[in-house]
C-alpha cells in the first residue's frame with residue numbers, strides 16, 4: 328500500500344508544506360507570513376497554533392482527508408547535538424524545541440506541529456536531519472578560546488540528502504565516500520563528509536565561514552568587539568549585520584544573485600568585486616575542508632540555490648578544480664528529503680532514532 332506523508336518546513340517568512348504519496352508530490356503549498364503577522368508573537372514556539380491552523384486549512388483546501396495519512400514529518404530545529412537520521416518526535420524533543428535553549432529558529436516548529444497533528448491521527452511524527460546534526464570529530468570542536476566550543480549547525484537536511492544522491496549516482500554507499508560539500512543558499516555551509524559522517528562544518532548560523540547572500544560569515548574579531556562595546560549599536564543591530572542583513576545584502580542591497588549577475592553584465596564593477604569576493608571565500612573554505620580529509624576526496628559537491636548560478640559556479644570551480652572532481656547538484660528539495668526520511672523508516676529500511 329502506498330504511504331501518504333505530510334511534510335512541514337517552517338521558515339522565517341513562510342511555512343512550506345507538501346503531501347507525498349511515496350516520493351511523488353500530491354500537492355505542495357508555500358504559505359507566506361507577513362512581517363506584521365509574525366511580529367505579534369513573542370517567540371517562535373508561540374506561532375504554533377497560528378501556523379498549525381494555516382496548515383490544516385491548506386490541506387483541506389487541497390481536498391485531502393488527513394485521516395489517510397501514514398505519518399507527519401517536520402523539519403527539525405535547534406535541538407541538542409545529535410547524529411543524522413530520522414527521529415521519532417518524543418516528549419523530550421518537544422520540550423527542547425519549545426524551550427529553544429539552543430536558540431530560536433523557525434524550524435523548531437517543524438517537530439512541534441508534526442507531533443500535534445500526528446497525535447490527533449494516532450500516527451507517528453518524525454523529524455529528519457535537523458540543523459543540530461552533530462557528527463564532528465573532537466579536534467574540530469576546539470576554537471582557540473576555552474570558553475567557546477565550535478558547534479555543528481548547518482544545512483544538514485540538504486547536505487545529507489544530496490550526499491545520498493551523490494552516492495547513488497556513483498553507485499557506492501554514502502558510508503564509503505569522502506567529499507567536501509558546499510550548500511550555497513541564503514546561508515552557506517561547507518562540510519567535510521567522511522564515510523557517512525559530517526566530521527567538520529562551518530557554523531552557518533553564527534558568523535563562521537564564507538559570506539553569503541544574507542550573512543557576513545567570519546569577520547575580524549578586534550573591530551567586531553570594539554563595535555560591540557562602542558555604544559553605537561544594539562545587540563540586535565549587530566546580530567542583523569551578521570545574520571539577515573550581512574554579506575551581499577549589506578554590500579549591494581540585495582540577496583538576489585540573479586539581479587547581481589545582471590548588474591555585473593551591465594558593467595557594475597562594485598557588484599563584480601563583492602560577488603567575486605563571495606566566490607573567493609567559498610573556494611577558500613572548500614580548500615580548507617579538503618585538508619580535513621587530508622586531500623583524499625572522491626569529489627567536491629556544490630548544491631543549494633546559488634549552485635544554479637553559472638557565473639558563481641565557474642568562479643568557484645577555477646580555484647578548486649585542482650583538488651578533486653567538482654559535481655554540481657543545484658537547488659535543494661527539503662520537502663522531498665523529509666518525505667524520503669520518513670519513508671525509509673515506514674518501509675523498515677532504517678531504524679528510527681530516539682532523541
Ligand SMILES: Nc1ncnc2c1ncn2[C@@H]1O[C@H](COP(=O)(O)OP(=O)(O)OP(=O)(O)O)[C@@H](O)[C@H]1O
Pocket residue numbers: 511512513514515540582583584585631632633634635636659
Ligand atoms: N535558479 C537560480 N538561478 C540563479 N540564482 C538562484 C536561483 N535560485 C536561487 N538563486 C539564488 O540563490 C540564493 C539563495 O536562494 P535560495 O532561495 O536557494 O535560499 P534559501 O533557501 O532562502 O536559503 P537556505 O538555502 O540558506 O535555506 C539567492 O541569492 C538566489 O538569488
Ligand SMILES: CCCC(=O)O
Pocket residue numbers: 458480481482483514531532
Ligand atoms: C544553518 C542551517 C539553517 C539556516 O541557514 O537557517
